[in-house]
Amino acid sequence: MTTPTLIEPTLIERERTYDRFAPHLVPQPYWRFPHALWFWAMGLGAGTFMVRHAFSIADTGTVLGLSLLDVLGLVLVGIGGLILILDLGRPERVLKALKRPDRSWIARGAIADFVFLIVGAVYLLPGWFEALPWTDEPFLEANLTAQVMIAVAFAAAALIIAYPGMVMYEGLSIRLWHSALVPAQFIAHALTSSMGLTLLVLAVGGRLEQVQTELAIGFLVGLVATLGLTHMYVVERAHEHSPAARAGLHRLLRGRMAGHFWVSVLVGYGVPVILTLIALAAPSTGAVLLATGGALSVLGSLQFRYAQLCAGVKVTPLG
Template sequence: MSSKLHGLVQTEWGWLIAIYLFLAGAGAGAYVTGVVLDFMGPEWATIAKIGVFFGFPSVLIGTLFLLADLGKVQNAWRVATKPGTSWIARGTIIISVFLIVSFIHLVFWIFPFSGLENADGLRHLLGIVGLIFGIGTMVYTGLLLGDAIPIPFWSTVLLPILFFVSALSTGIMATILGSSLLFQDSDLVHGLARFDILLLVMEIVILSAFLHGAHRLPSSQHSAKEVLFGGLSRFFWMGVALCGILIPLLIDAIFHNNFMAIVAALFGLAGGLILRYVVLKAGAMPPMDAAGFSFRPVSKPKLPMAARGMVPPGNL
């Protein structure tokens, strides 16, 4: 309450938006993976189909989570009436086009029709259009937060890059998950997992740079502290660092069998969702300092261990 009065922590966007950002990113990532694999040759065709198959339903379900968060769902169509005013308006158009293209791709290539199976040129053309809007969807989830100028933790160039790499990595993990569930050991799937190791290492580098930069900047320092040592540190260290990055990285590097690939993919997908939640919840505005006075929330006195559970989590 006191943080809200001081205009510090954003409390409006929570799990619903985190799930939306995650599903939109992972779905578009899986679709992009599928399209790129389809370009790589006929031996990848089955795995490519699994990637493309995940695209439409995940993004659609993610969009439903966004609609559930709206205060006035009956007005939702108005977002499309003023394109170019805001990243939500632009993102709505990007996601709508992506949904249409990926739906056509899904219906005419995989189920129930398979007319695009032999029409390589047409399928690749559709794939290129879908690729552009799929990458747009992945980057848009970062730009949406990055456009909130008053929240310095979000408005950095690294956030769209971080969300893009995380979306591609979780998309590949979804593809690996589907492939490993469907067929036995395949060298192609292990090759995909090795590429995912590269993405996870990139994610570590970008995430470190993102948090380091946020920690160095006085205006976003309290957000970074909340993530690294504060109320969100459990989510960050256990969820993002351990489950989302380290465990999949080690499993993909050591084991090469189907069961462990499924485990790694599940951990990685959960980590991607928690990453979105941590970034959302850590969004905070710098304190209102004016005329030499510091208008910060009064810090609560340190309570004994037994009573520490009474302190509301996430209180900056």
């Protein structure tokens, strides 16, 4: 009697017909670009709202009489929410997604989306109705009623940024995602790209001068932190001994997603570091450089999210 050999799972793309019922490593087929766009839009929108109030940016420009940065934040989160609704497919599934917030990060995130959109929209109304008893100024300059609204929206925005990373972390079958550094990455990417978007908007509108240095320093710290977390994540996943984690990391660094990953890291975050350092050393050219770096970080964040999602690999007994 022969002893059965343990079959090491291999990537399905290299399998032959006679290996059909051996364990396979299969790229996850469900979370693709629409989900990357969903996570990116929500994080960018929520982060932009947080950046505006954290840096107390009063002169943001307006659209239809409303603060441009706040409107951008609401629109981006709304786009992310719309993608979620379309992904769920039917209205009853949307309501089901709101159940059990004590157990489900999707439910917590969906509730946070609604709270942010409703409270944020109400906070902006003085731009249209000046007689309302609150203002649409940034937190430090607003009256008490507006500060309460901003605090509630700020807390909801923080949850919106973090919850997709927690959803991915809890996906135990995708070992590439099961790292505590994944939620940290979501936070770093969202806040850094939000500062990049803020720099871009203010520079294009000619309103960057008053906050240029503070925002540039914050942007630089975010870029360095994001690059550092990415390095730590790659090293940490490289020490994960499961075949699915190794295959996912190979797919991310050297396989089909490698181009997206390296462009997002080097161009989306590495180049803006250099541009920001030059802008801090030569403030007279800072607006153009910071706007360019900000745009690159916004695009790089989306590309990174897409690469990380599509690099996910799981083990399955069927090919």
